[in-house]
Amino acid sequence: MSAPMDLPKTGKRELQKEARRTAIIDAALDAFTQQGFTATKLDDVADRAGIGKGTIYLYFDSKENLFEEVVRQTLFPIRDAAAARLDSFTGSASELLTVHFSDFYVAMGNPKIPPLIAMISGEALRFPAIASFFYEEIISKSQAILRRIISRGVESGEFRPEANELYLQLLTAPVLISTTWNLQFREQAPIEIEKYMQMHIEFVLRAIKV
Amino acid sequence: MSAPMDLPKTGKRELQKEARRTAIIDAALDAFTQQGFTATKLDDVADRAGIGKGTIYLYFDSKENLFEEVVRQTLFPIRDAAAARLDSFTGSASELLTVHFSDFYVAMGNPKIPPLIAMISGEALRFPAIASFFYEEIISKSQAILRRIISRGVESGEFRPEANELYLQLLTAPVLISTTWNLQFREQAPIEIEKYMQMHIEFVLRAIKV
Amino acid sequence: MSAPMDLPKTGKRELQKEARRTAIIDAALDAFTQQGFTATKLDDVADRAGIGKGTIYLYFDSKENLFEEVVRQTLFPIRDAAAARLDSFTGSASELLTVHFSDFYVAMGNPKIPPLIAMISGEALRFPAIASFFYEEIISKSQAILRRIISRGVESGEFRPEANELYLQLLTAPVLISTTWNLQFREQAPIEIEKYMQMHIEFVLRAIKV
Amino acid sequence: MSAPMDLPKTGKRELQKEARRTAIIDAALDAFTQQGFTATKLDDVADRAGIGKGTIYLYFDSKENLFEEVVRQTLFPIRDAAAARLDSFTGSASELLTVHFSDFYVAMGNPKIPPLIAMISGEALRFPAIASFFYEEIISKSQAILRRIISRGVESGEFRPEANELYLQLLTAPVLISTTWNLQFREQAPIEIEKYMQMHIEFVLRAIKV
DNA sequence: TATGAATGAGGGTTCATTCAT
DNA sequence: TATGAATGAACCCTCATTCAT
Structure with a gap:
């Protein structure tokens, strides 16, 4: 007007x-x-x-719609940042993997993220639409990035060829568990993320390097 | 009472x-x-x-109290079974670790367990008593068992000494993630537990063996 | 039990x-x-x-369901009473018609009935189910009774044969209008039901008698 | 204002x-x-x-005020048209009555009018001002016209003298009922207005003619 | 002990009305 | 004058909890 x-x-x-x-x-x-x-x-x-x-x-429109938008606004930037990083990176696959996980942990350092993910998990059973949305927009895109990093490493001879066949959850599981853990059991036995992250990366590299 | x-x-x-x-x-x-x-x-x-x-x-007393009792009653048997196995086992630490994880996956095969764990995670923030109980009775005992297996392996020279220092979550995370995954994303990309388990065990052993 | x-x-x-x-x-x-x-x-x-x-x-089950039950409980007895009367009556068709209308006015004398009918009319547009129910259960059954009375009169030679073809609403309209009227315009110009009823019956008989 | x-x-x-x-x-x-x-x-x-x-x-001022204005604006023209007709008419009282009812049915043919009247009836209890206005401006004026037509017929010897004493609602009720009817029960048993109107007029004339 | 009828606080959602722009 | 964003009271319906039987 x-x-x-x-x-x-x-x-x-x-x-x-x-x-x-x-x-x-x-x-x-x-x-x-x-x-x-x-x-x-x-x-x-x-x-x-x-x-x-x-x-x-x-x-x-509704409480559910609000929830979806919350997830969108909060998690999309993270996903997009990860994708951007990959394109611009030059270096060995090991270094890239290290950076990738490091980014991942940094994202989880935002205190809003872990509870959000925990909540999504908790409500996923009753809100399949949320689970579906979460998978399509976050999980599968994240996995695609990780898959490409590993392929690069296999091609360059850094990683064993079998790495291409791995369930990627084996590599990423510790990240998610660490956030859930500090959410639930911080009182009893907190995880020191810095140390945990280093162990995690080393652990993964030792398992997939030639 | x-x-x-x-x-x-x-x-x-x-x-x-x-x-x-x-x-x-x-x-x-x-x-x-x-x-x-x-x-x-x-x-x-x-x-x-x-x-x-x-x-x-x-x-x-209340719905909340009922929930707590449900968690207790359901998880006790799992914990007890795991402890029993360890005492009677003879064999290499690698074999023991394999059996331990295998047991773990079997327990998760009970279709009641994964949703229960997911629910605990989702509600943990509002039920600290549950989180606490879950940690004391299940998590910490389970970790103690795993810790002993690794110690045995380090002593026998099968595992690298550094394995004693590892956050055990790095080893167990994939089990939990697999159950959550199949709960939420079975439709989109189901995990074949048998195959996943073998990869997982091999992955862990490759990372901690000398 | x-x-x-x-x-x-x-x-x-x-x-x-x-x-x-x-x-x-x-x-x-x-x-x-x-x-x-x-x-x-x-x-x-x-x-x-x-x-x-x-x-x-x-x-x-709901507010709407409650409304339906209200209509049912209130209007069914009236309908049923009218039907019962017809079966047991012996006398000329004119007398029967007189009794029938008289009953009708008596029913409308129950102070709950007119407002109920007015309300049904008012809400009918937005609740077709109500209108439908009202038609099937009350209106059409009432009309059937009236139709039989007129047929009887035509057969006995009391009423003109054309009476069989009449829209029955022409005969019954004044009853409904009188109740609505006293509901809305009692203040301005109340209808004296007793007198009105006699005029109405005479009016109808004069129009349909041979 | x-x-x-x-x-x-x-x-x-x-x-x-x-x-x-x-x-x-x-x-x-x-x-x-x-x-x-x-x-x-x-x-x-x-x-x-x-x-x-x-x-x-x-x-x-408010939704209620708007409603009142809607009723006013919509019904004024109808009232005015009816009054105009009467003054200019020359012919027998029967013819005049026929024309009057015919006009009435035409007015009701405007698809906005019947629902408006139904709504007024439905809400009349909660809007006494509307009921009052409706009576003063529409009903009583309309009745006055009808009363004059009948008087003319009695004077001219066409109608029985008792017609002067009749509740006029007995004559007009079928018009209103027909509009309400087609609003609510068009699906189940529609009234054909043309035929209905003719029956109605004949019905009335037969009842009041000498 | 067991029942299930009764309760009423509570929550998502709607919408007439207000008011800053 | 005109707008439409903002408000919050109101309402239908749910369900954990109580209690008379």
Whole structure:
């Protein structure tokens, strides 16, 4: 109506709306990860975001839709960063693998991520759409990257040819477990991520190197 | 609770009560693992157990208490089986490790277990008592066993001395991930457990053998 | 379980339940007719019935289902009474018609009925199921009775043969209009039902007699 | 409201405002008659009128006020048309009565009218002001006209003197019932208005003619 | 001991109304 | 004047828990 052309949101109104949307997602991320999906009250989300309860429905269709957007906004950047890294990297496959896992651990260092992943796992059974979305957008893309790194190593003679056949979960499992662990058992026996990461990478390399 | 020691209940009344209690726990296990904690209705549990809804409250204080008892009752046998095996085994540390992991995978083959573990993870934040119990009774005991196996291997010269320092999660992570995986992503990319297990064991041995 | 046979509800429990059900229907009838379907709050129905809000859902599936039951319980007896009368009546067709309309007006004298019918009309557009149910169970059965009375009169030579072809709404319309009228315009120009009824019957007979 | 007398607004501004007001009323009429008062959302009305939701409140105080204005604006023309006809007519009272009813049925042929009347009936209990307005402006004026026609017929010797005493609802009821009927039971047993109308007029004349 | 009817707090969602732009 | 984003009260329905039988 007023904007001369619809260039990427420049109006005050549009910026406002985008900020609101982000605020709601942030608030929802906190609430969901602290309480789980079902136990989270939209009242609480609204309070955290400093808005009225009805406002949420101006931006999201339902609680489930909000949850999806939370996952999207939070995990997409990580996935995209990992992909970008791969393209620009020059160096040995071992070095690349090291960097890749290191990135992975850094991402998990964001305190919002582990609880989010734990929650997704917990709710996956009752929300197959979430599981599916998570697999397609995050898991399978991550695995593709890792697969390419290993192929590179096999071609260059750094890794044993059998590495190409491995279930990649064998390599990545410790990352996920470490985050879950510190979430649940930090009190009893915390994992020191720095040390754990080094052991993990060495462990993997020893298993797949020629 | 009331018995001076936990001698086996022998009266007809006590047996009857114990059977009822077990029936409720079984029904609750099914319900919880299929629907998650919050989504499970005690009505449903009562129906599955073939009793009235109010009866549940004669045996358990609350839904949360029931959940805790379900976890306890279900995981105890697993823990006990693992400990028993170790004591009676004779053979190389590699063989023992193989058997240990194999047992582990077999336990996870019980279709009730993976959803239970997933659920525990999902609800752990809101049930610290559960997380704590899970750690003390299952995780730490399980790790102790694994630690002893590795020690034996290091002593016998089969495994590298550094193996004694490893975070054991690096070794066991793939087991847990495999169960979670098949729970969530069976549709998209199922893991063949038999093959996966062999790769896993070989992977671990290659990493820790001298 | 306990009753030796399932004879018509004799247990205290069953009587209780039946009484509850009736109490809810009565309360709902009042609320619906005073406020309309949409504007009626189940909270209010519960208060009027002197029960908790959740109790309604032990007896009815939903607000709509409750509405249907209200219509059923309230209008079925009237319909059935009219049918019974017809079978037992001996006398001229004019007399029968007179009695039939008289019964009709008596039924409408029940202060619950007119508002109920007005409400059904008002909500019919948005609840076709209600309209359909109302037609099948009340309207068409009422018309069948009236049709038989007229046939009898034509056969006996009291009524003109063309009467068999008449839209019956021409005969019954004044009954319905009178109830609606006194509902809406009692203040401005009330209809005296007794006088109105006599005029109506005379009016109809004059129009259809030979 | 503000104009000293209700002279036709002539300024450009006033015309614009009047057009907007009319557009809203038209949109609201559609919405109300299709969905009923409570179920109609002002969002929907605004969309139909092609304006913003807030704009409605520049022209009407509330949803209820809008409803009243819709009824007023829609029914005024009908009332006025009926009155005009009478003054100019020359012919027998029977012919005049025929024309009068015929006009009535034509007015009801406007597809907006029957649902509006049904809705008024349905909501009348909660909107006494509407009922009152409806009576004063439409019903009583309409009855006055009919009363004059009958008087003329009695004076001319066409109609029986008792016709002057009749409740006029006995004569007009079938018109209203026919519109309600086709609204609710068109599916089950539609009324053919043309045939129905002829039967109705003949029915009435047979009842009141000498 | 066992039941299941009753309760009522609680939550997701809707929508008339307000108000900053 | 016109907009539409924001609000929050309201409402239907659920379900853990209680309690009379």
